[in-house]
Amino acid sequence: MFNYAQNSTSNTKSFSRKLRSEMTVAELHLWQYLRMRQVLGLKFRRQHPAGKYILDFVCIEEKLAIEVDGGQHSEMQNQDSERTAWLEAQGWKVLRFWNNEVLQNAEGVLERIYNALSKN
Structure with a gap:
């Protein structure tokens, strides 16, 4: 997640489009599991703007x-703590994973995602 406070909302939106085409290896790996409603039939979006x-x-x-x-x-x-606090104040639940965790333990990452969704 990036914080480009100097950018306007429209710039943030266009930057998020650019990031979708430049995802990291770990993001691409996780996206293969999240896309097409594979997790509990829920729709996930990638590189989604939220505020700044x-x-x-x-x-x-x-x-x-x-x-x-x-x-x-x-x-x-x-x-990251500021961003998480802002998101939680907006009603978001935030999960964080390290790149190596996604690449080396995708099953464990998905289990935490399922658990988070099951608690809602």
């Missing part, structure tokens, strides 16, 4: 945001 943020994956129906974080996020913990 772009969320990696969302299920709007359940207000679930899924973030796939690379190594740079270990240095962005304050920004």
Whole structure:
């Protein structure tokens, strides 16, 4: 998820379109499981704008945001905490996974997603 506060909402929307064509390997891997209503018949979107943020994956129906974080996020913990707090204040549930977790333990990642959705 990126925070481009200096961009307007329309710029955020066009940037999210660009990100869809430049997904990371981990995002592409997870997308193969989330697309086409494969998880509990729910629709997921990728690179979805929410306020000044772009969320990696969302299920709007359940207000679930899924973030796939690379190594740079270990240095962005304050920004990520702010973003998570803002999203939760808007009613979103946020799940975060590291790239290597998605690539090496997709089954465990999917189990956490199913569990989060089952609690709603």
